Amino acid sequence: MSFGRVAIIGLGLLGGSVGLAIREKLPDITTTGYDSDTATRHRARERGLVDTVCDTAAEAVAACDLVILCVPVGAMASAAAEFASALPPHAVVSDVGSSKQSVQDALAMALPDNPIIPAHPVAGTEQSGPDAGFATLFDGRWSILTPPVNAPAQAVTDLTEFWEALGAKVEIMDAQHHDLVLAVTSHIPHLIAYTIVGTASDMEEVTRSEVIKYSAGGFRDFTRIAASDPVMWRDVFLNNREAVLEMLGRFTEDLTALQRAIRSGDGDTLHDLFSRTRDIRRSIIDSGQDDAKPDFGRDH
Numbered sequence: 001m002s003f004g005r006v007a008i009i010g011l012g013l014l015g016g017s018v019g020l021a022i023r024e025k026l027p028d029i030t031t032t033g034y035d036s037d038t039a040t041r042h043r044a045r046e047r048g049l050v051d052t053v054c055d056t057a058a059e060a061v062a063a064c065d066l067v068i069l070c071v072p073v074g075a076m077a078s079a080a081a082e083f084a085s086a087l088p089p090h091a092v093v094s095d096v097g098s099s100k101q102s103v104q105d106a107l108a109m110a111l112p113d114n115p116i117i118p119a120h121p122v123a124g125t126e127q128s129g130p131d132a133g134f135a136t137l138f139d140g141r142w143s144i145l146t147p148p149v150n151a152p153a154q155a156v157t158d159l160t161e162f163w164e165a166l167g168a169k170v171e172i173m174d175a176q177h178h179d180l181v182l183a184v185t186s187h188i189p190h191l192i193a194y195t196i197v198g199t200a201s202d203m204e205e206v207t208r209s210e211v212i213k214y215s216a217g218g219f220r221d222f223t224r225i226a227a228s229d230p231v232m233w234r235d236v237f238l239n240n241r242e243a244v245l246e247m248l249g250r251f252t253e254d255l256t257a258l259q260r261a262i263r264s265g266d267g268d269t270l271h272d273l274f275s276r277t278r279d280i281r282r283s284i285i286d287s288g289q290d291d292a293k294p295d296f297g298r299d300h
């Protein structure tokens with residue numbers, strides 16, 4: 001492993017998990033960390049999320065070989081600008097943001113002289129903050145790297161090995177494709193969850209206690225997802241605007257077709273779709289990518 005010193009900026013769920021996973025799986029690496037929130041830095045010290053919690057971002061990156069930004073995607077540019085002048089010229093810059101094109105552009109603008117290899121570990125929970133991280137978060141999960149065309153091959157190899165050592169499987173794709181794929185597999189599902197839980201809570205003829213009392217499996221799963229961090233998800237939608245709007249257009253058309261089928265009593269259309277979607281679920285299970293409970297529903 002060619003990164004001896006790793007700096008983590010943002011010590012919440014993802015930053016904390018990266019720090020704890022390094023300590024457990026790559027014990028030769030020295031870690032430093034920084035978070036703009038004082039209480040988070042305090043808690044990060046108590047939990048030992050990194051070897052040294054620094055009081056400035058500049059101090060955290062000063063001697064690093066790799067810096068990983070683990071802040072909301074809308075905060076990447078300002079977080080990078082804060083340590084730009086202290087970053088060693090050889091240090092590789094990466095991140096864990098849920099959308100990639102805008103992050104890649106922001107990091108390239110803020111840190112024009114360093115190699116930038118954005119990454120997205122597709123692993124998380126609805127929890128956030130310095131108490132939420134755990135060392136096994138990335139085990140068996142995908143981490144998608146989106147190196148720009150001019151990225152140094154050695155840095156891509158090093159970062160691939162780094163994520164594999166933390167337990168992840170690595171896939172490489174371009175940032176735009178990543179954003180389209182994740183819009184449909186992650187971002188729109190979150191938007192649907194936020195919407196349905198909001199709709200239920202706005203209904204005047206159904207009380208809040210009824211919603212809680214009678215929430216069957218489906219709605220309960222939506223409430224878990226709709227409990228995800230508001231800042232993080234606001235930033236995802238504002239930063240992956242194009243792909244989300246494109247997918248939302250397709251989704252709305254499909255929803256309208258279902259609405260028409262229900263209104264006209266067209267059971268065949270409903271049955272055909274529900275059969276196709278069941279096949280998708282079965283292929284996910286057959287491919288070993290499901291662990292019975294929902295992907296991110298692990299208690300910890």
Ligand SMILES: NC(=O)C1=CN([C@@H]2O[C@H](COP(=O)(O)OP(=O)(O)OC[C@H]3O[C@@H](n4cnc5c(N)ncnc54)[C@H](O)[C@@H]3O)[C@@H](O)[C@H]2O)C=CC1
Nearest residue numbers: 010012013014036037071072073079097098124125128129
């Ligand atoms: N929550 C999840 O399940 C997943 C999140 N991600 C991505 O990981 C990133 C971090 O998300 P979480 O760890 O879940 O959020 P979090 O809210 O748990 O942690 C983010 C931390 O960044 C800190 N922060 C904000 N601005 C900062 C700045 N300018 N400088 C230093 N620290 C700053 C906050 O104080 C907070 O402690 C986001 O970009 C998100 O899209 C990626 C995969 C999964």
Ligand SMILES: O=C(O)C(=O)Cc1ccc(O)cc1
Nearest residue numbers: 098122123124125126225296
């Ligand atoms: O908690 C869940 O269900 C998630 O979907 C977690 C998650 C959130 C954001 C990501 O970019 C990746 C994974």
